[in-house]
Amino acid sequence: MSVPLTRREQAKAAELTAAGRPVTPSAITKRRRRYEARGVVGMVDHRSAKPVSAHGRVDTLVVEAMQKAVAEAAQGSTRTATYLFWRTGQILEAEHGRGAVELPSQRSLYRLLEKLSAGKHTTGSARTRRSLADRPDGPFGERSAAAPGELMQMDSTPLDVLVRLDDGVPARVDLTGMIDVATRSLTAAVLRPTTKSVDASVLLARTVTPEPMRPGWAQALAMSRSALPFRRLLDIDARLEHAAARPVIVPETIVVDQGKVFISRNFRASCNFLGINFQPVHDASGWEKGHIERMLGSVGTLFAQFLAGYTGFNAERRGRHVEQQPLWSLLELQELLDEWIVVWQSRPHDGLRDPLHPGRMFSPNEKYAALVETAGYVPVALSADDYIELLPATWRAINAYGVKIKHRTYDDQALNPLRQQRSGVKDRKDLWEIHYDPYDVSRVWVRDHRKSGWITLFWKQLHRVAAPFGELAWDHTRRTLPGASEEQLADAVADLLRRAHQGPADRGDAGKRAGLSRRDRRVAARTKSSPPSTPIAPKVPPADRVADGQADPADDAPEENIAKVIPMPIFDPFTEADKRW
Numbered sequence: 001m002s003v004p005l006t007r008r009e010q011a012k013a014a015e016l017t018a019a020g021r022p023v024t025p026s027a028i029t030k031r032r033r034r035y036e037a038r039g040v041v042g043m044v045d046h047r048s049a050k051p052v053s054a055h056g057r058v059d060t061l062v063v064e065a066m067q068k069a070v071a072e073a074a075q076g077s078t079r080t081a082t083y084l085f086w087r088t089g090q091i092l093e094a095e096h097g098r099g100a101v102e103l104p105s106q107r108s109l110y111r112l113l114e115k116l117s118a119g120k121h122t123t124g125s126a127r128t129r130r131s132l133a134d135r136p137d138g139p140f141g142e143r144s145a146a147a148p149g150e151l152m153q154m155d156s157t158p159l160d161v162l163v164r165l166d167d168g169v170p171a172r173v174d175l176t177g178m179i180d181v182a183t184r185s186l187t188a189a190v191l192r193p194t195t196k197s198v199d200a201s202v203l204l205a206r207t208v209t210p211e212p213m214r215p216g217w218a219q220a221l222a223m224s225r226s227a228l229p230f231r232r233l234l235d236i237d238a239r240l241e242h243a244a245a246r247p248v249i250v251p252e253t254i255v256v257d258q259g260k261v262f263i264s265r266n267f268r269a270s271c272n273f274l275g276i277n278f279q280p281v282h283d284a285s286g287w288e289k290g291h292i293e294r295m296l297g298s299v300g301t302l303f304a305q306f307l308a309g310y311t312g313f314n315a316e317r318r319g320r321h322v323e324q325q326p327l328w329s330l331l332e333l334q335e336l337l338d339e340w341i342v343v344w345q346s347r348p349h350d351g352l353r354d355p356l357h358p359g360r361m362f363s364p365n366e367k368y369a370a371l372v373e374t375a376g377y378v379p380v381a382l383s384a385d386d387y388i389e390l391l392p393a394t395w396r397a398i399n400a401y402g403v404k405i406k407h408r409t410y411d412d413q414a415l416n417p418l419r420q421q422r423s424g425v426k427d428r429k430d431l432w433e434i435h436y437d438p439y440d441v442s443r444v445w446v447r448d449h450r451k452s453g454w455i456t457l458f459w460k461q462l463h464r465v466a467a468p469f470g471e472l473a474w475d476h477t478r479r480t481l482p483g484a485s486e487e488q489l490a491d492a493v494a495d496l497l498r499r500a501h502q503g504p505a506d507r508g509d510a511g512k513r514a515g516l517s518r519r520d521r522r523v524a525a526r527t528k529s530s531p532p533s534t535p536i537a538p539k540v541p542p543a544d545r546v547a548d549g550q551a552d553p554a555d556d557a558p559e560e561n562i563a564k565v566i567p568m569p570i571f572d573p574f575t576e577a578d579k580r581w
């Protein structure tokens with residue numbers, strides 16, 4: 001009796017399966033046909049001879065083209081997978097001609113993209129994608145710091161909180177901070193409407209100055225109640241008597257990024273004046289100062305999100321009508337931030353662990369107390385002259401009428417011996433070194449090379465303005481009134497500030513009634529929210545004598561003729577008022 005071929009193939013498949021070699025009847029059929037066509041050679045498995053590819057059977061040209069498309073997307077805006085497939089086809093067409101290389105199916109393209117973009121965040125957050133693209137290959141290196149101040153890092157970022165500026169305008173502000181790598185101490189942080197190079201100098205000054213206790217702060221935040229060696233430090237530095245629990249650290253090396261605020265000539269000069277080693281990182285290398293990057297992120301998660309007016313770090317996370325919440329003013333927010341920093345200093349930090357007992361974490365203050373035993377403590381007290389050295393510098397000629405900076409004329413009787421004289425600084429074409437405060441244009445300081453001191457010059461049009469203002473308001477008005485004289489510009493700025501300050505009801509509606517544009521209101525608000533950075537405000541001469549250029553800062557003047565300047569309290573923190581607190 002004859003058995004059909006199909007039945008015989010099924011029987012052989014069952015036999016092999018029972019013997020532990022699972023096989024299907026269709027496989028037996030294929031092998032029979034190969035034997036009939038090619039003999040014994042047809043029974044050899046040729047799959048092992050094929051080159052193994054991590055990308056399957058996709059053409060290598062397609063793989064290379066998609067790799068280029070993924071690399072292009074690293075620094076660009078986020079796009080979908082469909083765009084990357086289109087871009088891959090465009091690259092193939094440009095390199096090999098139209099139709100020379102055929103793209104595989106869409107499913108194969110998705111599988112290929114998943115393999116090529118693994119760990120690169122190609123279709124996700126642009127910020128994360130750029131960070132991953134800039135990350136170096138191989139193991140990460142890190143410079144260790146064994147003493148407070150040996151290595152410090154500084155950076156600036158927008159704070160994710162809306163504040164209410166002076167005339168009710170809501171706006172975000174910039175946060176500039178400095179951290180000590182050895183102890184993870186946040187030594188200083190300042191808030192400004194816009195960050196300038198002088199703010200980096202302010203940060204240096206605050207780092208080497210004790211933080212005073214403020215009214216309303218809990219006594220637990222005092223240095224005398226903290227883990228810091230208060231009694232021993234007080235014998236060395238009397239300024240610590242009324243200080244909060246934030247250590248005073250003198251920087252040896254400061255690491256910054258390539259931001260124009262930090263690589264400016266003014267900040268470099270400030271570091272040179274204080275004997276600090278200035279160390280900028282490479283371009284697009286935020287990981288080289290990862291400690292301050294992470295610290296600024298902690299400010300957002302541990303402090304900013306608990307504030308009224310928190311916006312989230314992008315528009316997708318922002319709630320509705322955030323600007324209508326009861327927002328803090330800039331000075332109030334700075335006060336809250338200073339208090340939070342003192343609390344942060346007593347919080348255990350995951351990066352501060354005992355090498356012999358890794359389960360125990362130290363707080364920044366505890367780590368500082370341990371390291372100061374071996375590194376010691378050097379107090380640095382900044383005087384008013386020292387802080388003038390930290391302000392931005394420019395070089396000008398001293399003419400018969402005084403000194404002119406950005407169409408503003410400054411003069412004083414003490415300048416008489418230097419008028420139309422050469423400074424002797426050949427590298428600066430015999431010009432004179434002048435320091436100025438971007439937040440207060442009422443005065444500048446000229447370095448007197450003969451006496452190694454400073455000469456204070458007052459603005460001649462100071463009597464036209466009721467309060468000092470900064471470069472922001474002056475530059476805005478000068479752009480609005482091109483070709484105007486110095487007197488006209490001074491009157492226009494005074495009028496801008498006066499109109500902006502009229503009737504602050506209904507969150508800026510009075511500013512609209514006064515005829516101010518949205519830009520005018522924002523400039524005026526930011527100007528009033530930026531206090532002068534000068535540590536000690538000398539007496540301002542009477543208005544009539546300022547106009548004549550015959551003022552003597554030592555003269556007493558009637559109260560109504562003095563343009564009042566509120567000095568920053570951080571550089572001379574322990575005034576009589578502070579001690580009474």
